[in-house]
Amino acid sequence: MNQYKICVLILLILTIFSIDFVHAENKDSLELSGKVIYLDPGHGGIDPGAIYKNIEEKNINLDICKILKQKLEEKGAQVYLTRYGDYDLSVKNTINRKRSDLSRRVKIINESNADLYLSIHLNSDSSSTWRGIQLFYDDIHDNNKKLSQILEKEMKKHISLTRKSEEINNLYMLRRINIPGLLIEAGFLSNPNDRYLLKSKSYQERLSNIITKGVITYFYRP
Ligand SMILES: [Zn+2]
Incomplete structure (x- = not known):
């Protein structure tokens, strides 16, 4: 040579x-390298969740989770979803399909050994005036309150209609998940302004960026 x-x-x-x-x-x-996060898009399949005309909550929940997954992965996290398509998680031929669906979600998340979970839903009310984003957490885990406070603070910086987060200890799913996490009601499908935002990809992206920022703060703040 x-x-x-x-x-x-x-x-x-x-x-x-x-x-x-x-x-x-x-x-x-x-920042999120080594962290495992479970996202739970609410409802699915025969259970559409909240409905307004032909707009179904289950689809928007999944859209947000898919974008959020991507944003969290861009920061190094390993992200899983409880469902990746339009189906529910209930066991076949069960009597109480809703309960079966929720208990499967609990089982999947609990057995995942993830560091965090976020369940994504949309709110709805008989009055169309109610709007805004809100977080709900159970006191089953010591970190849930801290997580809700950090996420709420981050949301308030960017979304003026952020409602005060609430501790709620009687929701079937939240009561049974033993890793840190909470429920995000991303807005009211029954309100025209919220509905317009929730349907738009740019808002879903914005929301996902805000949540990602909050999640990073959560992991790094003692
Ligand atoms: Zn829901």
């Missing part, structure tokens, strides 16, 4: 190693 070829070979090896080094460095500097 002549000198020129050796030089080219050394250069090539150095290039490959430096690319690898940059990759490793990037991965380590991602």
